Structures are given as structure tokens and as C-alpha cells.
Amino acid sequence: MSVTEIQNASAALAPYIADFERFQGGRPASEPAFVQALRRAGMDRFSALGFPNTRQEEWRLTNVAPIVQGSFHRAMSDPNAVAPEQIAAYDFPAAARLVFVDGRYSARLSSIAGTPAFPAGMVVTSLAAALAATPGLVEPWLGQLAGFEQQPFVALNTAFLGDGAFIHVPRGVASGLIHLLFLSSSEDGRATVSYPRNLFVAGENSQLTVVETYAGTGAYFNCPVTELVAGPNAVVDHYKVQRESREAFHIATFQVQGERNSVPRSHSISLGGGLVRNDVNAVLAGEGIDCILNGLYLVDGRQHVDNHMRVEHAKPHCASHELYKGVLDGKARAVFNGLIHVHKGAQKTDAKQSNRNLLLSRDAIANSNPQLEIYADDVKCTHGSTVGQLDEDAVFYLRSRGIGQEAARSLLTWAFASDIVERIQVEPVRKDLEEFLFARLPKGEVVRQAV
Amino acid sequence: MLEIKNLHAAVEGTEILKGIDLTVRDGEVHAVMGPNGSGKSTLARVLAGQEAYVVTQGQVLFNGQDLLEMDPEERAREGVFMAFQYPVEIPGVSNTYFLKAALNAVRKHRGLLEMDALEFLTMVRQKMKLVQMEETLLNRPVNEGFSGGEKKRNEIFHMAVLEPSLCILDETDSGLDIDALRIVADGVNALRSKDRSFLVITHYQRLLNYIVPDYVHVLVDGRFVRSGGKELALELEEKGYSWLENLAAAPVGA
Numbered sequence: 001m002s003v004t005e006i007q008n009a010s011a012a013l014a015p016y017i018a019d020f021e022r023f024q025g026g027r028p029a030s031e032p033a034f035v036q037a038l039r040r041a042g043m044d045r046f047s048a049l050g051f052p053n054t055r056q057e058e059w060r061l062t063n064v065a066p067i068v069q070g071s072f073h074r075a076m077s078d079p080n081a082v083a084p085e086q087i088a089a090y091d092f093p094a095a096a097r098l099v100f101v102d103g104r105y106s107a108r109l110s111s112i113a114g115t116p117a118f119p120a121g122m123v124v125t126s127l128a129a130a131l132a133a134t135p136g137l138v139e140p141w142l143g144q145l146a147g148f149e150q151q152p153f154v155a156l157n158t159a160f161l162g163d164g165a166f167i168h169v170p171r172g173v174a175s176g177l178i179h180l181l182f183l184s185s186s187e188d189g190r191a192t193v194s195y196p197r198n199l200f201v202a203g204e205n206s207q208l209t210v211v212e213t214y215a216g217t218g219a220y221f222n223c224p225v226t227e228l229v230a231g232p233n234a235v236v237d238h239y240k241v242q243r244e245s246r247e248a249f250h251i252a253t254f255q256v257q258g259e260r261n262s263v264p265r266s267h268s269i270s271l272g273g274g275l276v277r278n279d280v281n282a283v284l285a286g287e288g289i290d291c292i293l294n295g296l297y298l299v300d301g302r303q304h305v306d307n308h309m310r311v312e313h314a315k316p317h318c319a320s321h322e323l324y325k326g327v328l329d330g331k332a333r334a335v336f337n338g339l340i341h342v343h344k345g346a347q348k349t350d351a352k353q354s355n356r357n358l359l360l361s362r363d364a365i366a367n368s369n370p371q372l373e374i375y376a377d378d379v380k381c382t383h384g385s386t387v388g389q390l391d392e393d394a395v396f397y398l399r400s401r402g403i404g405q406e407a408a409r410s411l412l413t414w415a416f417a418s419d420i421v422e423r424i425q426v427e428p429v430r431k432d433l434e435e436f437l438f439a440r441l442p443k444g445e446v447v448r449q450a451v
Numbered sequence: 452m453l454e455i456k457n458l459h460a461a462v463e464g465t466e467i468l469k470g471i472d473l474t475v476r477d478g479e480v481h482a483v484m485g486p487n488g489s490g491k492s493t494l495a496r497v498l499a500g501q502e503a504y505v506v507t508q509g510q511v512l513f514n515g516q517d518l519l520e521m522d523p524e525e526r527a528r529e530g531v532f533m534a535f536q537y538p539v540e541i542p543g544v545s546n547t548y549f550l551k552a553a554l555n556a557v558r559k560h561r562g563l564l565e566m567d568a569l570e571f572l573t574m575v576r577q578k579m580k581l582v583q584m585e586e587t588l589l590n591r592p593v594n595e596g597f598s599g600g601e602k603k604r605n606e607i608f609h610m611a612v613l614e615p616s617l618c619i620l621d622e623t624d625s626g627l628d629i630d631a632l633r634i635v636a637d638g639v640n641a642l643r644s645k646d647r648s649f650l651v652i653t654h655y656q657r658l659l660n661y662i663v664p665d666y667v668h669v670l671v672d673g674r675f676v677r678s679g680g681k682e683l684a685l686e687l688e689e690k691g692y693s694w695l696e697n698l699a700a701a702p703v704g705a
């Protein structure tokens with residue numbers, strides 16, 4: 001780096017460092033010491049790493065300069081001041097709903113009684129409340145899964161962690177559906193930043209289904225991190241529906257650790273945001289894990305979405321299946337980077353990865369970069385990626401039967417996305433996504449009729 | 452119904468149709484025969500409106516309207532139907548739902564009300580019987596994994612549902628076994644009426660034993676070199692195309 005670059009880089013960090021001191025200073029004295037130490041470690045690492053730039057391999061195709069140059073502040077207004085009507089558009093029936101406004105828990109908008117009531121030992125609460133009430137459940141995992149040695153945004157999130165959702169599902173318990181809604185906005189016309197931090201611990205033989213919805217209005221920067229541990233034999237379905245505002249920056253990490261015979265499944269739907277990066281990292285730390293990572297991204301205009309996947313097969317006899325599909329229109333840009341790392345000794349690994357992109361315009365660009373690092377000899381690893389346009393013969397076939405051109409194209413686009421849509425088991429999430437597609441696709445009403 | 456005058460068409464800069472004249476009146480069945488690559492499918496695709504085929508000269512009137520001015524979907528809604536020589540597989544789009552959308556687009560254009568689900572299903576069941584199509588093919592994605600014969604039956608099934616006035620069958624008989632050929636031909640015959648016309652493209656006289664044409668035209672190198680009654684097909688079967696290929700250099704009337 002040149003001298004000016006170093007000066008610019010440290011100038012960009014200064015407000016975060018100052019804000020960190022304010023934030024740490026304002027925390028309740030009762031907070032456990034380990035949290036303070038974790039934050040400090042996060043801040044130290046973030047200060048050392050700085051924001052990434054496009055000369056770094058992991059960020060080669062995603063330029064975060066607009067975030068570096070932006071000026072954001074942590075929201076100060078009351079998270080309970082938001083009217084319940086504002087969440088109606090995103091709400092659906094669930095055993096528990098936790099709402100976060102600009103990263104802070106809103107008790108007024110949330111409802112966590114559990115219907116029927118949660119079984120004994122089950123904890124569904126805000127991270128802040130968990131740190132106060134049951135720090136012993138949090139400490140073994142918080143910050144232990146999502147590493148931040150080389151991940152500046154995880155480091156940044158860790159520096160400011162304090163609120164988000166905490167879910168603990170005891171051994172043998174099935175959770176019911178839990179919905180986490182993260183609403184963001186600019187405040188008094190100024191862009192806000194939030195650092196939601198979620199931790200889900202699914203005990204042995206337990207079952208958890210959790211949906212994270214991100215939505216908002218105006219310009220803001222959302223920097224969430226979710227850590228999940230799926231205990232032995234646990235079945236966990238994690239859904240993330242990203243519907244941030246078009247002016248928003250969304251840089252997120254989802255870190256999963258699977259233990260023996262667990263079934264961790266992730267479904268990532270990325271629809272909104274201006275500049276979006278989703279890191280999904282799965283560590284298969286026990287034998288017999290069946291891990292599924294599905295994703296769908298729909299971008300147009302000048303949206304940029306980057307899905308960075310990293311699957312680590314650390315133990316033998318595990319399967320991981322990744323299917324990510326993208327539909328790009330306008331001048332949108334999509335990046336997919338999928339790394340499968342098979343450790344020495346992880347024999348009988350069955351790893352599959354597929355990334356398919358449909359370009360609806362000439363100006364859209366998709367980059368797909370599969371990477372295999374295999375250090376075991378008895379494994380089955382396959383990957384495939386495609387970037388293509390609609391099949392014009394199929395368009396003509398539909399038109400020759402009376403379907404209009406736009407409707408024909410939309411129908412084929414729908415068909416392309418449908419196998420991901422169909423895999424969504426939470427009905428309201430699937431229905432919402434279908435509605436989103438009907439609204440987004442030209443002549444969507446014909447598609448609605450035809451599917 | 453259909454009037455083609457001096458039609459020339461090119462694909463990727465090469466002229467394929469070199470002056471076609473044809474008049475099809477209401478209720479008539481015209482067979483078009485000719486060797487591989489002579490332009491039969493090109494003629495069908497030009498009539499259906501596939502954009503890769505560029506009309507360089509000539510005129511096509513469909514019920515007095517300029518057909519070439521219309522988009523493919525407009526032609527379909529006006530009553531033109533082409534059964535594809537190679538029906539396209541469309542993964543992810545269900546055969547029934549697609550057909551319902553197509554039918555409703557056509558009905559809307561014809562000033563008819565959209566069909567509700569029950570009416571549609573009843574009608575569809577009845578039309579399936581016409582070509583003895585398996586009900587399971589309804590719920591599968593359009594043509595995906597269908598056998599060659601199932602694809603061809605599906606085309607005729609679509610045709611039966613959409614009730615076009617001009618039916619263009621591009622080698623619907625190829626890929627069908629003897630029994631299926633019979634069934635499909637019976638289906639087509641059941642759809643014959645005084646105001647529905649057919650352009651039947653085939654290589655084999657056999658189909659024309661079942662679907663008896665009013666006229667037979669032989670296309671060689673982009674031109675009709677001979678037209679006649681149904682006996683022409685028999686003559687062709689006997690003598691082969693080489694008999695007529697020599698005539699291509701000196702077209703009819705020249």
C-alpha cells in the first residue's frame with residue numbers, strides 16, 4: 001500500500017474505533033467479562049485487518065469501497081417505537097417471532113410465548129437477555145465458531161456484538177418454527193449500521209427450524225453474523241430471506257458446525273440490497289453428516305450479490321450438497337465462489353456443488369468460481385457451474401401456443417428458479433417468495449396461472 | 452384460409468424457400484412431401500413465425516390478414532398451430548398448467564371467457580382420449596423425458612385443446628409405431644371439419660392412407676415441383692424423390 005492508501009485506510013477505521021469505545025463504555029456492568037474480552041479481540045483484529053480491497057483474493061470481485069467511504073452510525077432511537085403495522089408485511093405464523101430494529105431487540109414487536117409453550121429447557125430470547133440470564137449457555141459457543149482471523153467483517157461484528165437472537169434447543173426437543181425479523185432503516189436521513197449477532201445451539205437429537213428475514217428502508221449497512229451448532233443427530237433447517245432495501249449494504253456470515261450424524265440445511269434467498277455478500281461456511285466436524293446448502297439470488301438494476309461458500313469436510317462419511325441458482329437482469333452482477341475443502345482422512349466424502357446462472361440481459365454478469373481442495377483419496381467430489389440465457393427454442397415453443405413473449409420468458413425464468421423454490425419447506429416463506437416472483441417477473445399474473 | 456404467394460425465406464443468409472405458392476381453402480387437407488433438407492420444416496416455421504427464418508420476398512395471407520406481420524403468439528391466437536417435428540422439452544413447466552395458460556390466452560383473444568379449473572380439466576380429459584394419452588403425462592413438465600411417440604401425441608393433444616383453424620403437422624408420423632400412428636391419425640381425422648384446414652408434412656405415404664389429403668405437393672430444393680391429388684403420394688412412394696429432383700432445376704410453369 002502507498003502512504004496515501006494507508007492514511008485513507010486508517011481514516012476509514014477511525015470512526016469505528018471511536019464508536020467501539022463509546023459502545024464498550026455504554027454496556028451494563030453486569031455483562032460477563034468474556035463478552036468484553038471477545039469484543040476487544042474483534043476490534044483489535046478489525047483494526048489490524050482493515051476493510052478488504054479487491055487486491056485480496058477473497059474480495060477480488062466485490063468492491064466494498066462504498067462501505068469504506070460511507071458514514072454510518074449506530075441507531076439510537078427506541079426499537080419499541082416501531083409500529084406493529086410495519087412488520088405485518090413480513091410476518092407469518094410461527095411458534096416465536098423475534099423482531100430486531102436496527103440490530104436491537106424490540107420486546108414490543110416480538111412474541112416468544114411459544115404456541116404451544118416451548119418445552120422445558122428451551123431458550124428463545126435476545127442475545128442481550130441470554131448474556132444476562134444464562135451466560136453459561138452462551139459462553140461455550142459465542143465467537144467460537146465464526147473465526148475472524150482473516151474475516152474483517154466478522155471481526156467488526158464481533159467488536160460490536162451485543163444483541164441478536166439466541167436459541168438453545170435441548171437434547172431431544174423439537175423447536176417449532178422460529179422467525180427472526182431484522183428491520184433496518186436510516187435514522188433522521190442518516191445511514192445506520194447494525195451488527196446483529198445470532199447464536200443457535202441445537203442439542204443432541206433435537207430439531208430446529210429458524211427463519212431469518214432481513215428487510216428495511218433507505219440507506220444503511222447491515223453486518224450480521226449467525227453461528228449455528230447442530231449437535232449429534234440434530235436436524236436443523238435454517239432459512240435466510242434477504243429483502244434489504246435497494247440502497248442497503250448487507251455483508252453477512254453464516255457459520256455452521258455440524259456434529260456427528262447431524263443434518264444441517266441452509267436455504268439462502270437473496271432478493272434485496274444494493275451490495276450484498278453472503279458468506280456461508282460449514283464445518284462438518286463429525287462423521288455421517290448430511291449437509292445441504294441451497295440458494296437462490298435474484299438481482300437486477302445495479303445490484304451486486306456475492307455468495308461465498310466454504311464447506312470443510314473434516315471427518316469421513318459426510319455428504320454436502322450445494323445448489324445455488326441465480327437470475328440476473330439489468331446491469332446486475334453476481335459472484336459465486338464455492339470452496340470444498342476435504343481434510344486428510346475425510347474418506348468417503350460425497351461433496352456436490354452446482355451453481356447455475358440465468359442472464360436475462362446482455363449487461364448482467366455472473367462469475368462462478370468452484371474450488372476443490374482435496375487431501376483425502378477415497379472421495380466423490382463434483383462441481384458444475386453454468387452461465388446461460390433463456391433457451392430461445394423453448395420461448396418460441398411457448399409463443400407458438402399463444403403465450404405472449406414476456407409471459408413465455410417469465411414462465412421459463414420461473415421454471416429455472418422453481419427447483420429451489422420447491423425445496424423450501426416452510427410454507428409461508430415459499431409462498432412469499434412465489435409472490436415476490438409473480439410481482440417481479442413481467443406478466444407475472446400469467447405465470448401465477450400457469451404454475 | 453391460407454394464401455402463400457411467391458414466398459422466399461432464408462436462414463442465416465442462405466435462401467431455403469425459393470418461391471412457394473399455395474392456396475389452402477377452408478376444410479382442405481394438403482400434404483407436403485419432399486426429400487430431407489428440401490425446406491418443409493422451414494415452410495412450417497415461417498408460417499408459425501420463428502424469428503430465425505427471414506422472409507425475403509412474397510406474401511402470406513391468413514383469412515385475408517397479413518400473417519407475416521404477426522408475432523408467433525398472435526398467429527397462434529388467430530388460429531395457426533404448428534405441431535413441431537422436434538417438440539421442445541421444458542423442464543419446470545407443467546404440461547397442464549402451461550396448456551391452461553395457452554388456452555386462456557387464445558380464448559381471451561377470441562373474446563371467450565377464461566375456463567375455470569374444473570371446466571378445463573373435464574375438457575382436457577376428453578381431448579386426451581382422442582390421442583389415448585396417458586394421464587401421467589399431464590402432470591409432468593412439458594415433453595421432459597417423454598418418449599418420441601409421447602411427444603408427438605402431446606403435440607396433437609395440444610392441438611385438440613387449442614382448436615386452431617390451420618393445423619400444420621411437421622412429420623407428426625415420424626417416431627410413431629404402427630398402432631400409435633393409427634391413433635394419432637384417428638385423432639387428427641376427428642378434428643377435421645369444414646372450417647379447419649391441415650398442412651400435413653410427411654415422408655411417408657402410409658400416414659396419408661389414414662389422413663387422406665385433398666392435395667399433395669412435392670417440395671424439392673425450396674420449390675414445389677409437382678402438385679396433384681392423393682395419387683401423387685403413391686406415385687412418389689413407387690418412384691422415389693429422384694424422379695422429381697431433376698424437375699427442381701426447371702420449376703413448374705417455367
Ligand SMILES: Nc1ncnc2c1ncn2[C@@H]1O[C@H](COP(=O)(O)OP(=O)(O)OP(=O)(O)O)[C@@H](O)[C@H]1O
Pocket residue numbers: 462463467485486487488489490491492493494503536
Ligand atoms: N436454423 C437453421 N440454421 C441453419 N440452417 C438451417 C436452419 N434451419 C434449417 N436449415 C437448413 O435449411 C435446409 C432446409 O431444412 P428443413 O429443416 O426445412 O428441411 P426439411 O425439408 O424439413 O428436412 P427433413 O425432412 O430432414 O425434416 C437444410 O439444409 C437445413 O440444414
Ligand SMILES: [Mg+2]
Pocket residue numbers: 491492493536621622
Ligand atoms: Mg423437417
